[in-house]
Amino acid sequence: MRLPVKADLMPWFARAFSSPYRHALQRSMHKARAKLRGESDLVRVFVNPRDPFGLPLLQALVQLQKHFEVRIRLHTVWQLDEEMFPEPALWASWAQQDATLIAKLYNLTPPDRPTPLSEAELKAATTQLLQAEQANDGLNTAVRLLTDLWSSDSQSKLGPEPTDLDNQTLLDNEKMLRRLGHYQGSMIWHLGEWFWGVDRLDHLERSLTDQGLNRDASRAITYTRTWADLTNTSTRLPDGHPAAETPLDVFFSIRSPYSYLGLERAILLAKAWNIPLQLRPVLPMVMRGQSVPDAKKWYIFHDTKREADKLGIPYGFVADPLGPGVERCYALFEYARSLGREIEYMLSYARAVNAEGIRSETDAGLKIIVERAGLEWQKAETLLDNQSWREWAEVNRKAMYDCGLWGVPSFRYGTVSCWGQDRLWIIEEAIKKRVETSSTQGVYNPTNNAKVTEGQRGN
Missing domain, CATH: 3.40.30.10 (Glutaredoxin)
Structure with missing residues (x-):
């Protein structure tokens, strides 16, 4: 019988550390200490x-x-x-x-x-x-x-x-x-x-x-505008609308937990407005030679869990894909894109390694991810040694840096770019402005669902 190795146990450790029971216990301990010190x-x-x-x-x-x-x-x-x-x-x-x-x-x-x-x-x-x-x-x-x-x-x-x-x-x-x-x-x-x-x-x-420290029990939470308003006022654009022809670029890393939240939310945003979504994977920072110290890792892990719970997105049963998992993921991206299923594939992958404890560096784990995205495992298995993805991953990294950004997830819509899953409201504002501009300038005639050229506008 094979004994479990560290990689087998890590998803379970992550699940335990992110559990609501552990959080409640830790909170109770801090509350007790604060009460003793008069610092509640x-x-x-x-x-x-x-x-x-x-x-x-x-x-x-x-x-x-x-x-x-x-x-x-x-x-x-x-x-x-x-x-x-x-x-x-x-x-x-x-x-x-x-x-x-x-x-x-x-x-x-x-x-x-x-x-x-x-x-x-x-x-x-x-x-x-x-x-x-x-x-x-x-x-x-x-x-x-x-x-x-x-x-x-x-x-x-x-x-x-x-x-x-x-x-x-x-x-x-x-x-x-x-x-x-x-x-x-x-x-x-x-x-x-x-x-x-x-x-x-x-x-x-x-x-x-x-904790009962609010002066007005009926008062609502104030600082929610970066996430609560997203897509609440969206109007699905008809095909052919100028604003719907500009893609939303998503620069993300399959290892980044914030990228996972950003991907989930970007898909919702793109569907709500009927705009194309263009995925631009990049290598994780560690695989690009940049340091991510332990204090930063732990804060990101706990903060992602808190944000995910707020947004109703499962998170915490994490099987870190760093290294082979990332490489295998990107090696199959072009195959998924050739079938128009790159979004389903990346979403399947992101959920697997962030919320389901599926080890993507194993064939058994990767097969689950691939097949539920609508891809054939027999075909995918032959492509795992493909290294051509390194070229487009570097192209994507440079494009992200051209936006003045270096971290993931980053987003770009037309000339507007931003960093962070909690900045998609900036992208939505850019979409709204594009819609308003199109209406004001008469570049779109909604009655016949057709674009109006400059020469057709008249006076």
């Missing part, structure tokens, strides 16, 4: 002045504090771990643009400063943030500081650089950040859970509500 209502917020997501996050927390009986404690941090940010230049550009979009979505002040922050400005802001940590009105003070630092008409004044005591406080804050299990700013920690930026405030709101 304490929310820790880690802010890095170099991170533009901090400005909308702190503004949102000012609003939430009006609705929840919580104490918010600031912790200023400074380091940006290069292991966690493999493309720092691209990250800096993307982060400001993305933080501006999320701020405008919730009517917050965006970090739309047009010029780069100087080191002198950042150090001065850090000193002032450290002082705000000790103030009674520290949260509002920090909002004013970051608003001034990141605004388009910045009036930030230089001040003294951090003292030795300030530097020690920064070091202590960063040690606390790592000890509690994270690695970046714009993060909230409460009762053992991490919440990133404005995007994960809905989870924090639910947690605080569950």
Whole structure:
């Protein structure tokens, strides 16, 4: 009898770690500790002045504090771990643009400063943030500081650089950040859970509500617009409509759990609007020589489970396809596409390795994935040694970088691109604008389901 090896057991370990029972037990332990320390209502917020997501996050927390009986404690941090940010230049550009979009979505002040922050400005802001940590009105003070630092008409004044005591406080804050299990700013920690930026405030709101800390029991969760509104107002476009002829490109990795959620949601979006979906697989970051440290892996795993539960998508019974699983997946992609079944194939694969514990590096596991996608295993088996996929995977990677993006899942519709499964609302807004433009310019006549050329418009 063959003893189970590590690869056999890993999906079961993942399932146990992501189980609701384990989460409930862990939550109960943190609640008990917090109660003993008098910290049940304490929310820790880690802010890095170099991170533009901090400005909308702190503004949102000012609003939430009006609705929840919580104490918010600031912790200023400074380091940006290069292991966690493999493309720092691209990250800096993307982060400001993305933080501006999320701020405008919730009517917050965006970090739309047009010029780069100087080191002198950042150090001065850090000193002032450290002082705000000790103030009674520290949260509002920090909002004013970051608003001034990141605004388009910045009036930030230089001040003294951090003292030795300030530097020690920064070091202590960063040690606390790592000890509690994270690695970046714009993060909230409460009762053992991490919440990133404005995007994960809905989870924090639910947690605080569950503990009875809300001032108004009838108040609905506020920060849901990045996901709850998707396809709610969509109108299925008829074939031939200009907006329906532009494909939605999906750059994704079969290993990425966020890509799995993004693929599920992109399929729904494309079907709702009747637009073509074009899958653009790329190699996982690790297989591209980029580092994904353990702290980042664990946060992504737990955050994906939380997001999947919210969206009603199964996740947690994970059989990591890294290496042979990824290669075998991509080796069969062209075969699936030749039959027009690439979406069914990738969806079958993604569900298998993220939610069903199916080991795709084995023939038995891969056969299940292939056959339920409507493909023939006998044919697929002959293609597993095909290496031509490496060429198009690299083409896809370069196309993703051309969008100013480096991570998956990323999406592109026409000239609009975004990163993250929780950014598909940006794509939907682009579709709506394309529809409005087509109607305004008279390029489409819905009465006869035909495009109208420039010469046919008349006056």
